[in-house]
Amino acid sequence: MSDMWAAIPPRGRIVLAMLLALLLVAPAVLDRYLMSVLILIFYFAFVGQAWNIMMGYAGQLSLGHALYAGLGGYVAALLWFYFGIGPWIGVFAGVAVAAAFGAVIGWLGFRFGIQGVYFALLTIAFAEFTRIAFDNMAFTGGPSGLFLLYDEHRAGEWWNLRGGPMLFYYLGLILAAGGALLTAWLSRSRLGYQWLAVREDQEAALSLGVGAFRAKMIAVLISASMTAIGGVFLAFYNNSLFPSQAFEIGRSIEIILAPVIGGLGTIFGPIIGAFILTPLGETLIALTAKFGLDLPGTKAVFYGLTLMIIITLRPDGVWPWLKRLLGLELKP
Amino acid sequence: MNLAIVLNVVIQGVLTGLMYGLMALGLSVIFGVVRVVNFAHGEFAVVAMYATYLLFVGLGLDPLISLVPIAIAFFAIGYVLQITLVHRFVGRSEHEQFILLVGLAIIIVNGLLMIFGPDARPTNLPYSLDSFAIGPLFIDTARVYAAVAALLVSAALFAFFRYTSTGTAIRACADNLTGAGVVGLNVKRLYAVTFGIGLACVGAAGALMVTIADASPSLAQSFTLLAFTIVIIGGLGSMTGALIGGVLIGVSEAMASFFFAPSMKSMFSFALLVAVLVLRPQGLMGRRA
Numbered sequence: 001m002s003d004m005w006a007a008i009p010p011r012g013r014i015v016l017a018m019l020l021a022l023l024l025v026a027p028a029v030l031d032r033y034l035m036s037v038l039i040l041i042f043y044f045a046f047v048g049q050a051w052n053i054m055m056g057y058a059g060q061l062s063l064g065h066a067l068y069a070g071l072g073g074y075v076a077a078l079l080w081f082y083f084g085i086g087p088w089i090g091v092f093a094g095v096a097v098a099a100a101f102g103a104v105i106g107w108l109g110f111r112f113g114i115q116g117v118y119f120a121l122l123t124i125a126f127a128e129f130t131r132i133a134f135d136n137m138a139f140t141g142g143p144s145g146l147f148l149l150y151d152e153h154r155a156g157e158w159w160n161l162r163g164g165p166m167l168f169y170y171l172g173l174i175l176a177a178g179g180a181l182l183t184a185w186l187s188r189s190r191l192g193y194q195w196l197a198v199r200e201d202q203e204a205a206l207s208l209g210v211g212a213f214r215a216k217m218i219a220v221l222i223s224a225s226m227t228a229i230g231g232v233f234l235a236f237y238n239n240s241l242f243p244s245q246a247f248e249i250g251r252s253i254e255i256i257l258a259p260v261i262g263g264l265g266t267i268f269g270p271i272i273g274a275f276i277l278t279p280l281g282e283t284l285i286a287l288t289a290k291f292g293l294d295l296p297g298t299k300a301v302f303y304g305l306t307l308m309i310i311i312t313l314r315p316d317g318v319w320p321w322l323k324r325l326l327g328l329e330l331k332p
Numbered sequence: 333m334n335l336a337i338v339l340n341v342v343i344q345g346v347l348t349g350l351m352y353g354l355m356a357l358g359l360s361v362i363f364g365v366v367r368v369v370n371f372a373h374g375e376f377a378v379v380a381m382y383a384t385y386l387l388f389v390g391l392g393l394d395p396l397i398s399l400v401p402i403a404i405a406f407f408a409i410g411y412v413l414q415i416t417l418v419h420r421f422v423g424r425s426e427h428e429q430f431i432l433l434v435g436l437a438i439i440i441v442n443g444l445l446m447i448f449g450p451d452a453r454p455t456n457l458p459y460s461l462d463s464f465a466i467g468p469l470f471i472d473t474a475r476v477y478a479a480v481a482a483l484l485v486s487a488a489l490f491a492f493f494r495y496t497s498t499g500t501a502i503r504a505c506a507d508n509l510t511g512a513g514v515v516g517l518n519v520k521r522l523y524a525v526t527f528g529i530g531l532a533c534v535g536a537a538g539a540l541m542v543t544i545a546d547a548s549p550s551l552a553q554s555f556t557l558l559a560f561t562i563v564i565i566g567g568l569g570s571m572t573g574a575l576i577g578g579v580l581i582g583v584s585e586a587m588a589s590f591f592f593a594p595s596m597k598s599m600f601s602f603a604l605l606v607a608v609l610v611l612r613p614q615g616l617m618g619r620r621a
Contacts, residue, residue, distance in 0.1 A: 055427065061426065061427045061430065063430075108606070108609075108610055112609070112610045112613065113613070114609050114610075114613065116426045117369050117426055117430065118564065118609060118613070120430065121560055121561075121564065121605070121609075122605075122606065122609055124557065125557075125561075125602040125605050125606055126602075126606075128557065128598065128602055129599055129602045129603070132595065132596060132598060132599050133599070135595060136593070136595065136596060249553055250553075253434060253438070256431075260431055295445075295446040296442075296445055296446070296450070297441075297442030297443070297445035297446045298442075298446065300438050300441075300442040301438070301439050301442045301443055301446070303435075303438060304434075304435045304436065304437070304438030304439035304442065305435070305439060306435075307431055307432075307434065307435030307438070308432055308435035308436060308439070311428055311431045311432050311435065312417070312420065312421075312432065315424070315428050
């Protein structure tokens with residue numbers, strides 16, 4: 001842990017500590033709306049970090065991450081809905097199911113050498129398959145969705161994730177910070193270096209005795225588990241789940257936006273990306289609503305444009321550039 | 333189980349599959365030559381459907397006629413898109429190409445949503461309810477015309493790649509890029525022509541697709557996935573593979589809708605896709621890399 005701290009230049013340490021302190025006390029002054037924006041930022045920073053581990057570090061392009069978030073959310077919500085089992089226990093079941101799916105996809109992909117675009121399509125196929133299955137199942141509520149009733153009597157039960165914005169704010173902050181810490185720790189571990197080796201040149205890595213299959217499988221399992229935790233968080237925050245939203249490609253793309261824009265394969269990339277994108281999207285909605293132009297789809301068009309511009313001009317994302325600009329690079 | 337009913341379902345699937353095949357052909361040509369994955373493929377198909385709808389409502393043009401101007405316009409769009417934007421991404425990593433075109437796809441589908449709204453726009457052809465009766469079989473007239481048109485466009489494309497010098501040059505680029513550059517082929521222009529041809533295919537397919545579906549933004553994503561599924565099943569870069577894959581998926585969808593539920597039809601396509609990826613990754617007609 002201490003060497004991770006040492007890897008951040010002194011200036012960066014001050015900025016980071018100030019930012020954390022600011023976020024810790026912010027709820028005292030923020031209104032409900034700004035809280036909800038920050039909660040979304042934390043969520044996207046966390047699931048973005050999960051995707052970042054798989055794509056940014058291990059180099060495996062998954063476009064079906066909504067599958068893991070949706071499964072995690074649905075499993076925990078169903079346990080709560082039918083048996084009254086709280087999400088702190090349900091999350092383990094959700095993670096287990098999502099990790100099992102991740103294991104199947106990973107095994108199929110890596111055992112049979114399905115790579116790049118083909119692998120991406122495999123992940124999409126699984127997510128779409130699951131979406132249709134959930135649409136056709138009765139006990140999940142089918143296409144009309146699953147609702148977690150918000151009961152006033154249980155409003156204070158934080159141990160059942162029944163609470164207001166304050167609860168989800170701090171939980172989101174813990175998730176986002178924890179995700180970043182985990183990524184930082186992993187990236188400096190033996191496994192992290194194996195991921196980089198596999199990402200850069202799998203043949204070379206194999207010839208040096210790196211177990212590429214094992215390394216990639218662990219990446220999928222970690223990434224799927226983290227995303228499932230994010231899914232539980234979102235399900236209990238929104239109190240509703242629909243197959244057409246939970247497993248949609250649009251949801252998977254939302255997950256990849258923050259790390260792509262912030263910077264793939266960097267620890268702060270997903271966080272910076274989430275902090276840039278979510279407020280911009282919200283501002284855009286507020287602005288267009290003011291001028292009566294808030295047609296459905298406006299925000300998505302903006303996200304699409306942002307993706308195209310960033311990937312054309314700064315394919316490495318905003319963070320590496322920002323880091324240089326702020327002088328936060330460690331002197332060699 | 334009545335054999336005639338099943339045969340009806342199969343024929344309907346084959347006819348639909350030929351349109352799917354034409355759409356997938358466009359994707360296959362682009363990937364096979366330019367090596368860029370057009371993740372906005374289905375979105376372009378839906379744009380063509382809206383164009384066909386507008387030409388029909390505004391000018392009373394039959395889709396079989398508006399197919400020609402739409403294909404030409406789409407060729408131009410593809411040419412310009414490749415020259416200005418996509419060419420910068422040739423040779424860059426797959427995920428960067430993917431994200432560029434995902435961005436484009438999001439803009440197209442939501443742009444359509446902003447302009448036309450979420451409601452489906454039907455093109456009510458005067459002959460859309462007619463059918464040919466052959467013994468116990470009833471075959472939709474509109475579907476037969478559309479399938480024949482799809483076959484004709486595909487045949488024209490085969491002929492172009494086989495017999496014209498530009499077509500041969502494009503094949504050379506696909507086979508050996510360095511070699512093509514060495515003998516002095518203008519790769520950048522040929523790539524643009526290829527992307528244009530790919531979009532012309534999807535434009536023509538979209539125009540024909542109004543005979544089986546109403547134009548709606550929500551179709552776009554499923555068309556993209558459909559095209560990818562077909563191309564991978566048929567074998568990436570194989571033109572006959574795309575057509576055969578299209579027919580296979582068309583029949584599988586028709587059978588699944590008939591025996592199970594229409595909402596479950598793509599589950600079978602995805603199952604086929606996973607099976608092909610695992611058992612025969614080069615696709616049915618593809619050559620082993």
